[in-house]
Amino acid sequence: MSALTYETDATAMIFGVGLMGQFLATNAPSWLRLSKLVLVDHADDINVAGTMTPLVEFAEVVASSTGNTEVVAETLDVSSEEDVAGLFERHKNIRYFQHTAGISPRPLTPPEELSKEDVIGACEVNLWGAHNMLKQGINAGAFAPRTHGVLILSTSATVGSEGRASAAYEESKGGLMNLLTLQSRYFLEQHGLVINGLAPSPLRGPMAAQNPVSAGRLQAVEDEMPIGGLTEPKHIAAATMYFWSNECWSVGEVLTTDGGYTKHRPIYGSLK
Numbered sequence: 001m002s003a004l005t006y007e008t009d010a011t012a013m014i015f016g017v018g019l020m021g022q023f024l025a026t027n028a029p030s031w032l033r034l035s036k037l038v039l040v041d042h043a044d045d046i047n048v049a050g051t052m053t054p055l056v057e058f059a060e061v062v063a064s065s066t067g068n069t070e071v072v073a074e075t076l077d078v079s080s081e082e083d084v085a086g087l088f089e090r091h092k093n094i095r096y097f098q099h100t101a102g103i104s105p106r107p108l109t110p111p112e113e114l115s116k117e118d119v120i121g122a123c124e125v126n127l128w129g130a131h132n133m134l135k136q137g138i139n140a141g142a143f144a145p146r147t148h149g150v151l152i153l154s155t156s157a158t159v160g161s162e163g164r165a166s167a168a169y170e171e172s173k174g175g176l177m178n179l180l181t182l183q184s185r186y187f188l189e190q191h192g193l194v195i196n197g198l199a200p201s202p203l204r205g206p207m208a209a210q211n212p213v214s215a216g217r218l219q220a221v222e223d224e225m226p227i228g229g230l231t232e233p234k235h236i237a238a239a240t241m242y243f244w245s246n247e248c249w250s251v252g253e254v255l256t257t258d259g260g261y262t263k264h265r266p267i268y269g270s271l272k
Helices: 019-032 055-066 081-090 118-125 126-138 167-191 210-222 233-244
Strands: 011-015 036-041 043-049 051-054 071-075 094-099 144-150 193-200 252-257
Touching: 011 019, 019 036, 019 055, 019 094, 019 118, 019 144, 019 233, 036 051, 051 055, 055 071, 081 094, 081 126, 094 126, 118 126, 118 167, 126 144, 126 167, 126 193, 144 233, 167 193, 167 252, 193 233, 233 252
Parallel strands: 011 036, 011 094, 036 071, 094 144, 144 193, 193 252
Antiparallel strands: 043 051
């Protein structure tokens, strides 16, 4: 069988330009021969290899390396209906999208000590942000026929983490998983969207670093990873490329991309 195939000269949109988004943004234009790539983030500056870099500057670097792809940077609030509606008025015919935007308020805080603001804040970005993207894109007629999309979940949404290392994050990502699995058939039948999800284990990066449990246990996770090593952005990108392909025969599926770790133990191990 030949390699996976894609629609060329298409437009792709990446929500959340962190480690996963940066890797995909750097490589997708050449892999897909994109005509346009839209990079969306809530911040004007993003962390690129440990250096705070303007999103616009990162987009320019990606554009210069691809040559034939228009790369556009958009800074907005993913929870704002007005902001996201405006985004889809400016950009149409989206053939591919990946939603990686996510926050983890007050990691290590037991669920009973979280505030209403903590939980709602996580849900506004991680759950409502994805719902809002789909809502506004559909209402604006911005998605191309048979658009392929990927929602980034987390293994903590599928199996949890012992001790609830990041309860608000887990709860919001669990809601996102239900959005995907319960509504994906509707989105396909009514709007032609082929949506699937990825559930990666922690990556070594800014989000893990802010969580003392993650930062302190990443090496232990790596040592016990059945396939060897930690999950990397390239693993997420490879799975995304399958879900974006013409050969993708999955709808509403959640692919765990964690090297086999959560098949055997909670993602963070014991907090004791």
